[in-house]
Amino acid sequence: xxxxxxxxxxxxxxxxxxxxxxxxxxxxxxxxxxxxxxxxxxxxxxxxxxxxxxxxxxxxxxxxxxxxxxxxxxxxxxxxxxxxxxxxxxxxxxxxxxxxxxxxxxxxxxxxxxxxxxxxxxxxxxxxxxxxxxxxxxxxxx
Numbered sequence: 001x002x003x004x005x006x007x008x009x010x011x012x013x014x015x016x017x018x019x020x021x022x023x024x025x026x027x028x029x030x031x032x033x034x035x036x037x038x039x040x041x042x043x044x045x046x047x048x049x050x051x052x053x054x055x056x057x058x059x060x061x062x063x064x065x066x067x068x069x070x071x072x073x074x075x076x077x078x079x080x081x082x083x084x085x086x087x088x089x090x091x092x093x094x095x096x097x098x099x100x101x102x103x104x105x106x107x108x109x110x111x112x113x114x115x116x117x118x119x120x121x122x123x124x125x126x127x128x129x130x131x132x133x134x135x136x137x138x139x140x141x142x
Contacts, residue, residue: 029134041066083102
């Protein structure tokens with residue numbers, strides 16, 4: 001049975017018909033999502049994340065930006081409950097539903113997060129500086 005994702009359309013760069021390139025930076029990805037009325041993908045719960053994996057991402061076998069970034073307290077953290085989202089959603093609430101893990105991030109060294117649907121990295125998020133080119137998924141309200 002196909003899972004539902006009520007109220008949201010999830011659009012990958014590959015499904016828009018536009019050529020955004022094989023990989024774009026975190027900032028460009030968020031800007032392009034905003035131009036299309038949405039934002040970078042922020043997983044809100046396990047059902048939504050599994051929906052995105054099975055319907056949008058899994059076929060690409062690649063890293064994808066998450067709309068999750070920075071650690072506001074200085075230093076570094078591996079606790080996603082302490083990170084920011086591009087939407088302003090509370091990661092403390094989201095993290096209780098996801099129980100995700102992350103490579104250490106901080107504001108100056110690899111502050112942006114990615115996920116990969118394979119190789120046990122779906123909820124064990126990787127970090128990068130943000131200027132690297134990666135795949136993008138936009139979340140757009142219906």
